[in-house]
Amino acid sequence: MELTQTDSDILAGRQGRAAADALGLVLRFAEAVGAERLLPCASAHVDGCLYHGQASLDFVERFVALDGRVKVPTTLNVGSVDLIHPDLFIGDAALGAAGKRLMEAHVELGCIPSFTCAPYQTLFRPNFGDQLAWAESNAIVFANSVIGARTNRYGDFIDLACALTGRVPDYGLHRSENRRARVIVELSGFETAGPDQAGGIAVAAGLIVGKECGDTIAAITGLPASTSEDDLKALGAAAASSGSVAMFHAVGLTPEAPDLLTATGGANVPVVARLGPAEISGILARLCTVPDGTALTAVALGTPHFSLSEFDRLMPMLDLAPFAVPVYINTGRHEWQRLEADERAAKLEAAGVTVVVDTCTYVTSIIRDLSGAVMTNSGKWAYYAPGNLGIDVAFGTLADTLLSARAGRVVRA
CATH class of the missing domain: 3.30.499.10 (Aconitase, domain 3)
Incomplete structure (x- = not known):
């Protein structure tokens, strides 16, 4: 040494x-x-x-x-x-x-x-x-x-x-030399996907990267241009949950992958998965352990912790309140302080939303009623909660989860 x-x-x-x-x-x-x-x-x-x-x-x-x-x-x-x-x-x-x-x-x-x-x-x-x-x-x-x-x-x-x-x-x-992609995951058919779809696409891609690649670095091609930093956060969280992933390259989106040639260092690497709309839909469907229409006891968001931009997307949906089931959102102290300062914390509380700080609802005892299914927009939460909490889960977009919270059952936007 x-x-x-x-x-x-x-x-x-x-x-x-x-x-x-x-x-x-x-x-x-x-x-x-x-x-x-x-x-x-x-x-x-x-x-x-x-x-x-x-x-x-x-x-x-x-x-x-x-x-x-x-x-x-x-x-x-x-x-x-x-x-x-x-x-x-x-x-x-x-x-x-x-x-x-x-x-x-x-x-x-x-x-x-x-x-x-x-x-x-x-x-x-x-x-x-x-x-x-x-x-x-x-x-x-x-x-x-x-x-x-x-x-x-x-x-x-x-x-x-x-x-x-x-x-x-x-x-x-x-x-x-250890940061180059050694496999490729190809997505196709998502060129026109909007922001509401990009999150689910990212989660599904992450789950496949984790399952198929293990700890091998993948270059992911074909993610929609609407993919946000929060979507990349969700992709990485899903990949690290389903596998031993520590890094991926989203070609054209992440800093060490402006193109596929740079991501791979010029090496000829294999394609390990090809995903179109049907495959993505199937992956997300397998995250759900209950069918649509199932009664819910809660909605859980913010795994990884909700960002301020995610709260920006959520706030207009509070018009759906009152909710038939409790809504829990995990976030960090940095975000909580900002929510308190601009009075969004008060609006969330008035809508019946419980903001959880310092921890997460799938690792500690916070959700009051786990007797039924819980819905989430987090691939990581959906992946771990059945084992950690012994519950059924439904996965959907942010809009899906809030509409379902209002209905008290799994519905889709």
Whole structure:
């Protein structure tokens, strides 16, 4: 392992015991993945603030006891409770208390209390080419693909160790030669698709990329010109849910893929899937575990966390209120503060919408009634909720979900 003077100083304890212990973990991880040196990272995003048991808390409390401080701007992923609206939590009180403590302990280490799975929507969005130590699957895919920053899929514990040292192993997607597409997913027939259709197309494409490509980088061709950043967010989240995807190229849309030749580096790579309107419709239909017309007990939106532009699209649909079933929307503190400032938060509350901050409805106990089906416009939520919550789901567009909330059953726009 090639150590810099900075590495040697940290190991020798010149930046504190916490940093020295953390760098020991980073170095052992680097050896395991075959990295020969470490790189300075511009920022970190820590997923380990979601409580998975006592080990989660013990690990962080050790660094708190050693007076550890993160060395780079470090945002936090969702936790187990909504600290702003604590009354929303309806789970076991002891688990809630442990989850709250875990979130607070990370803040004591100097982490930014963002508690969002979409740190790229905050003031701490990285720049093209930045080397990062990011966890949370959808954030990793977005950073690599949509921004052109560089991070591998860092998991719990190693994410915090990188943050405490400001160092990441030089391997994988930190290196240019590993960021080229090695397979192609072709879409056709969507040239005139509008914004309302683009989201579903992106989700379906993401699910196929995850299923067919695993951790191989895909170049996706033929996405509609109306594809937005929120649609690319949904694509990456779906791909990371159904597979081990850490990066994709949307040809003509993402920064490292102005054309297919650039995305592949000129290599002759195979086409692994061809998707037209029929295939896309079939993929989205398989996300639903109930037929149209099924009674609902809730609607869940915002996985990954709702952006301000998504709230812009939602607000005119509040005219459909009153809703027959509760509507839950997950979002980050950054967005929540803006909603409060421009009085949209009050309008959402008046319409009976529950805004959830700091966490997500598929990882913690918030939705009051899970006795029936829940509808969502999130491919990630629809993919995970049946297993996580033991419920049936219906998938649809944002308009579909709000019309269904009004009707109390699954209907389509």
